[in-house]
Amino acid sequence: MIIVADRDIPRVEEAFAACGEVRLLPGREIGRGQLRDCRCLLVRTVTRVDRELLAGSPVEFVGSATIGTDHVDLEYLEAAGIAFSNAAGCNAEAVSEYVISGLFALSQGLDFDPLCLRAGIVGFGNVGKRLKHKFDALGIECLLCDPPLAAAGTSPQTFTDLDKLVGECDLISLHTPLTRGGRHPTFHLFDSSRLRALTRDCLLINTARGSVVDNDALLVLLRQRGDLRLFLDTWEHEPLVSTGLLRRTNLATPHIAGYSVEGRLRGTQAVLDAAAGHFGWTPDWHMSRCLPPTRELQPDAAASELEFWQGLFHRHFDIRRDYRAMLAGVDLEDEARTRHFDGLRRVYSDRLEYPRFAVNSANAGARAGRLKELGFEVAG
Numbered sequence: 001m002i003i004v005a006d007r008d009i010p011r012v013e014e015a016f017a018a019c020g021e022v023r024l025l026p027g028r029e030i031g032r033g034q035l036r037d038c039r040c041l042l043v044r045t046v047t048r049v050d051r052e053l054l055a056g057s058p059v060e061f062v063g064s065a066t067i068g069t070d071h072v073d074l075e076y077l078e079a080a081g082i083a084f085s086n087a088a089g090c091n092a093e094a095v096s097e098y099v100i101s102g103l104f105a106l107s108q109g110l111d112f113d114p115l116c117l118r119a120g121i122v123g124f125g126n127v128g129k130r131l132k133h134k135f136d137a138l139g140i141e142c143l144l145c146d147p148p149l150a151a152a153g154t155s156p157q158t159f160t161d162l163d164k165l166v167g168e169c170d171l172i173s174l175h176t177p178l179t180r181g182g183r184h185p186t187f188h189l190f191d192s193s194r195l196r197a198l199t200r201d202c203l204l205i206n207t208a209r210g211s212v213v214d215n216d217a218l219l220v221l222l223r224q225r226g227d228l229r230l231f232l233d234t235w236e237h238e239p240l241v242s243t244g245l246l247r248r249t250n251l252a253t254p255h256i257a258g259y260s261v262e263g264r265l266r267g268t269q270a271v272l273d274a275a276a277g278h279f280g281w282t283p284d285w286h287m288s289r290c291l292p293p294t295r296e297l298q299p300d301a302a303a304s305e306l307e308f309w310q311g312l313f314h315r316h317f318d319i320r321r322d323y324r325a326m327l328a329g330v331d332l333e334d335e336a337r338t339r340h341f342d343g344l345r346r347v348y349s350d351r352l353e354y355p356r357f358a359v360n361s362a363n364a365g366a367r368a369g370r371l372k373e374l375g376f377e378v379a380g
Contacts, residue, residue: 063271091258
């Protein structure tokens with residue numbers, strides 16, 4: 001069997017080696033010509049999967065090693081009888097941790113205390129739930145907004161109207177899918193009007209999809225309001241990011257919030273398992289063999305409450321490294337800047353999630369319970 005795969009899906013060649021011939025391609029270069037004899041197609045968000053790509057091909061299964069599906073025409077796949085699976089939730093832990101890393105890094109540079117903020121989470125799916133759990137563990141007050149979930153009435157959570165949340169929160173973190181139709185579309189959910197309603201000194205974080213925020217309107221507002229704080233990991237028109245907006249963010253990264261080692265491997269595992277179910281394969285690969293041993297973190301137990309958490313999250317992962325790498329491309333011409341953005345994603349270095357780290361109980365002190373709630377191992 002011929003399997004065509006985005007070359008940037010981690011370990012995809014070794015994971016699928018026993019299932020067929022794996023042909024690796026840059027995701028943006030996967031086209032009709034490469035699918036003439038392909039039955040299994042494996043992609044990420046950079047490949048648009050629709051009739052134009054697949055009509056007339058022998059592809060019968062498409063796997064996307066990502067949580068989102070806005071790059072896939074699901075209606076076409078269903079009508080054409082092509083099986084599809086994505087990796088829902090695979091990088092939810094990574095994204096929630098990345099938000100925490102960014103929040104506490106910004107608190108050092110901008111001199112504010114995250115523990116005293118009222119946070120708003122927009123979108124209470126896999127990522128939103130994990131982020132709320134972390135906010136709860138840290139004692140950060142949190143409001144939730146998820147209109148579809150609120151309308152369904154299936155969650156025990158209390159949900160807040162979006163405009164009320166915007167008017168009351170000092171920190172807003174976006175975790176919705178990108179949708180353009182239905183009762184609750186999220187395309188430009190944060191449009192000019194909603195952006196203008198942000199509270200003074202509000203920190204807006206977008207690690208969802210770039211077009212959930214009207215980037216042009218945001219840039220206009222930032223030119224008028226110097227008080228707003230901004231952390232963007234996702235952008236409209238990726239990989240051609242607005243340099244005007246990039247220069248005005250307090251923290252900017254190239255759509256890699258979910259790029260932990262575990263998150264990316266879960267994506268590979270998810271599409272492998274789904275493809276195996278479709279084709280009747282028995283895979284001999286599992287992501288667990290790719291994970292390193294537990295590492296030790298040594299935060300300062302004698303530090304103040306804020307300094308303890310700032311130090312811990314910095315030791316876990318220095319997000320400012322990603323920011324510096326992103327800014328290195330700000331003065332490049334459009335084509336080179338596009339390559340720079342994609343290159344940062346392709347060669348992204350290893351970032352491990354909290355459960356791969358142990359904190360000695362002597363360093364944890366009275367915070368041991370909260371460290372465990374966050375996912376760290378407490379040993380000794």
